[in-house]
Amino acid sequence: MVSEQLSRVVITGIGASTPLGNSFDEIGDALQAGRSGIDWYDAGTFNRLQKHAAANVKEALIPTEKDSLVPTEQFEKSSRIEQFMIGPAAHALTDAGINPKANSLEQRKRIGIIAGIGAEQLKDWERDFLDSGHDVFEASRQPSLVHRVAQMLGVNGPATTVAAACASSGYALALGKTWLTTGLVDACVVGGCDVLSPTALAAFHNLRALSRRDDDPKKASRPFDQNRDGFVMGEGGVFFVLERQHAAKARQCKIYGELAGIGMSSDASHMVTPCSDPVQASRAITEALADANLPPAQVDYINAHAAGTPVGDAAEAGAIRDAFGAAASEIPVSSTKSMSGHLISAAAVFEALACLVAIKRNMIPPTINLDNPDKECCLRHVPHQAISSPVHVAASNSFGFGGSNLCLILKSAA
Amino acid sequence: MSSSADLSALCLVESYATASVHSSEVNALARKKHSHGCHSLPPRFLRHADEQTIIGMHSIIRALAVDTQDSRDMSNDAVIAATCLAGQPSAARTMIGLRDKGPVAVTPHIVPQCSLHSVASAASVGFGMHGPNFGVGGGPHAPAEGFLLALTLAPMLARTSPSTRIWLVCTGWDQQPSLDTNGSLTNDPVCRGMTFVLKPEVALPIDNTLPHIQISSLKNASSPDILPAHGRLKELCEQFETGIHTTVAITDTCTIEISSLSSIRPSSRSNKAVCQKEAA
Numbered sequence: 001m002v003s004e005q006l007s008r009v010v011i012t013g014i015g016a017s018t019p020l021g022n023s024f025d026e027i028g029d030a031l032q033a034g035r036s037g038i039d040w041y042d043a044g045t046f047n048r049l050q051k052h053a054a055a056n057v058k059e060a061l062i063p064t065e066k067d068s069l070v071p072t073e074q075f076e077k078s079s080r081i082e083q084f085m086i087g088p089a090a091h092a093l094t095d096a097g098i099n100p101k102a103n104s105l106e107q108r109k110r111i112g113i114i115a116g117i118g119a120e121q122l123k124d125w126e127r128d129f130l131d132s133g134h135d136v137f138e139a140s141r142q143p144s145l146v147h148r149v150a151q152m153l154g155v156n157g158p159a160t161t162v163a164a165a166c167a168s169s170g171y172a173l174a175l176g177k178t179w180l181t182t183g184l185v186d187a188c189v190v191g192g193c194d195v196l197s198p199t200a201l202a203a204f205h206n207l208r209a210l211s212r213r214d215d216d217p218k219k220a221s222r223p224f225d226q227n228r229d230g231f232v233m234g235e236g237g238v239f240f241v242l243e244r245q246h247a248a249k250a251r252q253c254k255i256y257g258e259l260a261g262i263g264m265s266s267d268a269s270h271m272v273t274p275c276s277d278p279v280q281a282s283r284a285i286t287e288a289l290a291d292a293n294l295p296p297a298q299v300d301y302i303n304a305h306a307a308g309t310p311v312g313d314a315a316e317a318g319a320i321r322d323a324f325g326a327a328a329s330e331i332p333v334s335s336t337k338s339m340s341g342h343l344i345s346a347a348a349v350f351e352a353l354a355c356l357v358a359i360k361r362n363m364i365p366p367t368i369n370l371d372n373p374d375k376e377c378c379l380r381h382v383p384h385q386a387i388s389s390p391v392h393v394a395a396s397n398s399f400g401f402g403g404s405n406l407c408l409i410l411k412s413a414a
Numbered sequence: 415m416s417s418s419a420d421l422s423a424l425c426l427v428e429s430y431a432t433a434s435v436h437s438s439e440v441n442a443l444a445r446k447k448h449s450h451g452c453h454s455l456p457p458r459f460l461r462h463a464d465e466q467t468i469i470g471m472h473s474i475i476r477a478l479a480v481d482t483q484d485s486r487d488m489s490n491d492a493v494i495a496a497t498c499l500a501g502q503p504s505a506a507r508t509m510i511g512l513r514d515k516g517p518v519a520v521t522p523h524i525v526p527q528c529s530l531h532s533v534a535s536a537a538s539v540g541f542g543m544h545g546p547n548f549g550v551g552g553g554p555h556a557p558a559e560g561f562l563l564a565l566t567l568a569p570m571l572a573r574t575s576p577s578t579r580i581w582l583v584c585t586g587w588d589q590q591p592s593l594d595t596n597g598s599l600t601n602d603p604v605c606r607g608m609t610f611v612l613k614p615e616v617a618l619p620i621d622n623t624l625p626h627i628q629i630s631s632l633k634n635a636s637s638p639d640i641l642p643a644h645g646r647l648k649e650l651c652e653q654f655e656t657g658i659h660t661t662v663a664i665t666d667t668c669t670i671e672i673s674s675l676s677s678i679r680p681s682s683r684s685n686k687a688v689c690q691k692e693a694a
Contacts, residue, residue: 001501026509036629080514109665109666109667117530117552118529118530118531119501119525119528119529119530119680120530120552121499121500121502121505121552121553122501122505122524122529123530125505125506125509125510126505127501129509129513130509134595136505136506136509136593136596137506137592137593137594138503138590138592139496139499139502139590139591140590140595141499141554141590142553142554143553143554143555143644144552144553144554144555145553147553147555156665156666157665158562158664158665158668159555160550160551160555160559160562160563161530161550161551161552161553161559162530162548162549162550162563163529163531163548163549163550163552164531164532164534164546164547164548164549165526165535167530168530168531168548170625171546171548175563175566175567178566178567178569178570179566181569182423182566182569183572184423184566184629184668190654198512198517199508199509199512199520199524200525201517202512202517202518203508203520203521203522203524203525204522204525205517206517206518206520206521206522207522236619239609264545264546265544265545266493266535266538266543266544266545266546266547267539267544268489268539268541268542268543268544269537269539270539271526271527271532271535271536271539272526280544283544287574290574291574360694400531401525401526401529401531401535402526402531402532402533402534402535402536402538402539402545402547403535403538403539404535404546404547404548
């Protein structure tokens with residue numbers, strides 16, 4: 001059995017570069033105010049439509065002198081996806097009070113890093129191709145982004161990239177927890193990043209997965225609304241530092257919350273379309289609650305995956321009702337994608353961050369644009385405006401192409 | 415920070431198989447019926463699949479063929495797919511289409527079929543596996559990262575779902591495809607797949623004569639006998655075929671130990687005929 005000392009894992013550092021801001025407080029303020037980070041976006045020469053609604057990051061988080069892990073010059077030379085990893089990962093380590101470069105080599109080997117990135121090579125090849133490069137024709141075996149960033153940061157423990165489509169960064173958190181509970185590392189940098197790109201916008205558009213509303217970009221992302229017509233793509237990067245609770249308490253560092261439970265399952269139904277039978281998505285939620293040793297009624301807030309697609313939102317509502325039973329009608333549910341857009345690979349970790357905001361502020365962020373809740377999505381919604389409510393435990397769902405289901409349970413540190 | 419804790423992650427190897435095919439033969443392989451016993455992929459399931467997905471599914475079928483269990487229930491199993499630079503030919507053709515004809519030419523299959531999760535998801539959907547499915551690696555370190563994640567996921571699965579097996583599928587090119595500016599291949603590289611069927615174990619120690627993989631700590635993992643984490647899949651497969659114990663470095667002090675797999679090599683198994691048929 002995993003000992004109590006090994007099994008409790010907490011979040012001690014956060015770094016973020018998102019359409020809603022680049023700090024925990026800034027993002028918290030946006031979520032609390034119901035402010036949208038979505039706007040018209042110019043995808044350049046290869047625009048699919050005259051106007052694309054998208055949530056882009058205006059200014060990437062730059063590692064400060066205080067972060068001191070990556071020289072600004074090196075950061076500025078990096079690609080956008082690299083910046084969405086370097087800045088947040090460096091800041092998360094600083095926030096946790098860990099400077100790998102000041103640690104001994106032995107200590108640095110006990111810090112791991114897991115990045116949730118769904119299509120890193122595709123993005124690299126595309127960037128190079130649009131810059132008249134030939135990498136996609138003659139691909140080289142260069143180390144993945146996570147290995148390059150680990151070296152930059154002085155993180156010498158195990159490093160890996162994981163992908164479960166839109167649940168990728170949630171899997172990074174879940175697997176980071178297993179690295180800590182199995183004793184592989186003493187601290188783990190976990191999260192995900194993604195960038196808006198012409199190919200991704202065109203591919204999701206051609207899949208008919210994106211919203212085609214062309215009136216007001218801020219109204220395009222409409223999770224659970226009966227007039228929803230697809231999701232709005234976003235970009236950004238969010239990274240956490242995970243540590244075992246007893247070690248974090250011994251260091252007397254700030255603790256944002258506990259990653260108390262993880263649940264994972266697969267629909268095994270279709271490569272793209274979510275399964276209309278909620279049984280496997282529901283199983284992921286149930287397993288996460290069991291892992292956290294909590295009954296459904298103890299959950300104070302559910303951050304839904306709900307991206308605004310007609311099939312996905314209804315399927316998730318069914319899974320929530322199935323997993324939470326009678327408690328489903330009492331627990332407030334919202335989708336922060338209505339404000340942030342869908343950060344794809346980074347979505348799950350961003351939404352875990354939203355849960356930590358909810359816990360810290362005892363506030364439920366709203367689902368904006370939820371004017372007419374769909375009868376198929378019958379839940380206790382929080383439309384338009386945030387509400388004050390005690391939040392000790394939050395559940396965050398993430399579902400991805402290929403039928404990946406993930407649920408994370410986050411608890412207050414107290 | 416606290417000192418190192420002993421890691422007790424371990425899996426028994428219940429089946430193991432490799433597969434390889436030249437790029438020019440991939441389409442023919444995709445059209446083949448992929449089945450063994452009660453398991454089969456739906457017809458035309460691989461019609462939009464990437465080369466590494468096709469070879470990955472083929473290596474799963476081969477692993478089923480040498481399996482100790484005649485009618486394995488895969489419904490609760492997890493699948494981890496470690497791929498290296500997958501999707502390159504499709505990406506090249508997609509980008510040429512984007513440049514020449516605009517976004518309308520971008521195939522919607524590029525996201526579900528050419529991303530890091532694609533091989534794992536295809537295995538989950540194709541074989542009906544309801545455990546976790548995810549991709550790992552993406553670059554040269556992929557096989558080593560796949561072993562590491564299988565082993566670190568194992569204790570949780572062993573505790574919560576003892577009947578669950580982990581299917582670790584590793585894929586990659588012996589030599590990366592080379593394409594001209596029209597997106598046509600100018601070489602005919604070998605695409606390779608390798609599948610392990612792993613049974614997570616909680617209790618240690620185990621009978622060392624059973625094929626197994628485990629994580630171990632070393633003071634110095636830079637010995638010449640230890641394979642580097644970024645080694646090619648071909649070299650790893652060749653090492654396994656020799657039937658000797660293999661060590662793969664994860665970090666300077668952490669390695670994956672893979673015991674001899676000779677007892678599960680097709681030539682030593684009773685269902686030799688099946689394997690010979692498969693090979694034919």
